[in-house]
Amino acid sequence: MKPRVIPLMHKEFIHIIRDPRSLILIFLWPLLMILLYGHAITFDIKEINLGLVDYDRSPQSRELFMRLISSGYFKISAHLENRSQIEEALLDRRVLAAIIIPQGYAKSVATQFKTEVQVIVDGSNANTATVAINYLKTFMISYSLQMNAQVLRPPLQVEPRIWYNPNLSSTNFIVPGLVAVIMMMICALLTSVTIVRERETGTMEQILVSPIRSIEIIIGKITPYVLLALLDAAMVIAFGRFAFSVPFRGSVLLLFVMLIAFVFASLSVGVFISARAKSQQVAMMASMVITMLPSILLSGFIYRISSLPTVLQIISYIVPAKYFLVIIRGIMLKGIGLDYLYQPPLFLLAFGTLLLAISVKRFKTRLEG
């Protein structure tokens, strides 16, 4: 069996090397993705653009504005004459929220127990709006407590501690996740398309009539991509480690071993698709639906699995990237070892073996039928 596999691999390597455009993409694309994802995905909202309507025009109202600015969470983007201008400012997207200081604010703050300040928030982006509302509420509470520091003493304090990623850097979260997504994409897309391409151009028949068994064809086809994928992964991890200084707390060797299990699982998805798809177009679309989207959406790469509806949570159990994300984040960020991580690779191996077995069977029936 061995000697026949090697020429096949050799042929596949030649195919890869002769297509420099794809080769460049295989190596350049991940780097560009990391560069962009590493920079572009930040969730924390830095400054909220506020519009102000000040009917009071008192030192007290100006004091409130100064406090808002110095809190660091707000930026005054518009001074509005009256409340009818708020709508225009929201529609022009100049401001996200507007604060209306009522007439008699200064007097009320000095004499009344409670003074209300009206705030209007653009709710169209619910996420940003929620954050803006939280910031404003927190600001009002702490400003109130400061104004009354002599009489009010809060008896409880919250002491937050953040583990694994104390600066809450999105990059540390995203970059290891990207390794999983990129691997999945490259492995599944490339393998699925190369096999289908041979079928489309008619060269598959030539291979099939030669005395090679279907398991050998599959091995010969995927081995070059395993090597490419491992190289790619090493490059991406090194880039994340050194260019983005993502911590690497665990064992490099352990990660590498686990990576092989993951590459195996994702390549088997590609083979599985190619055993079915008739054209490259279909193979590509199928790879996208079956691998890319789940790897991005249902793996915990960006969106937490436990926040999703139950049906999607159940589907996430058959997404290989989900398991690898646990592995790579565990090793890189948490620095945990095999005692916590023995389950995910077992699943990946079982998953890959099952898919390959089905595909080999499918190839055989195609050959005979």
Place this chain on the structure above:
Amino acid sequence: MKRIPYILKKEFLQLRRDRALKALLFIMPIFQLLVLGYVVSSEVRNIYTVICDLDNSPASRQIIEAIKNSGYFNLKYFETRESHLPYYLDSGKASVAVVIPQNMSRNLAKNQKTQIQIIVDGQDSNTSTIALGYISGILESFISEKVGQQLANAPEQVDAHLLSPNIRIWYNENLKYSDYMVPGIMVFLLTMVTALISAMGLVREREIGTLEQLLVAPIKKYELIIGKIIPFAIIGMFVLGMALVFAKIWYDIPIVGNLGLFFLFAIVFLFTTLGIGLFVSASTHTQQQAMFMSWFFMLFMLLLSGFMFPIENMPKGVQYLTYLNPLRYFVLVTREILIKGATFEHLYNQGIALAIFGAGIFSFAVIRFQSRMK
């Protein structure tokens, strides 16, 4: 010009016979709308939490109850030994731990300061920030309740003046996140169908060799281009309409603004995506290359469009980069028209940008395509 209908007929015939492609074109968008819609607009909830209540008093139980009732936390584990907490976070069983110290209720009675410790798995900065925000909010309202008790128990009239915000939310009173994300998904679908499929369709003919037949046939280059492009434009608009109806029925998204204006913008935007498809098909030899190249464009366009990640949060340099992204303008236009009912006067800047990009990219692609045909 008379020959264009024949090319159109051929294209639609080809499409009709490709069952798999048909299914992918018309079923996939709905499928994506379903999955993407739920995933992308999912709020942070069901946060697995371990509670370490060392006080075990009515006050501590009151706090735990409040955390539980907030609906965001899933109090899965209760641990009595503080030293065991790392196990829960290391193994990923819980992502938040709350430690209530031993003498909290005694300190509260004596009005002494007590610290409640919250440990958060910080890997996912977004979830951690939100989880911390929720839990601090819960504790803060507990604190202000205690402060209120202080005031009530104060011997003489205490002179306190509090500020409180009276918050009103416009455009999306219930803060439904899907109202914001689903229109973005529609834009994504339109971009994908028109750019990707048109790129693949043309290269496919070249790969199989039927493009030569078309070229030697007595049709002009521009007729070929128009005949090739129009079906994808029609399919794109159809998919967009279908997605809009589906989004309205399933997600009940608001359609406040003028739909005619929205479709007008969509047509202008199509020049960009079809231009990209044409450009890719003119610059590649195989479907695999075409696929990679379109994905390459799409990924950057998507990422920098503000569809999933707000542009305001990106670093300044990247923010400037987004101005070069036509998708950015169309995502904004779609949201503003559908959710806020913005009119042309609020959006003409976006319109101008889209028109310039459309004209530029499309004519560049046509020139490139024609020179490649010689």
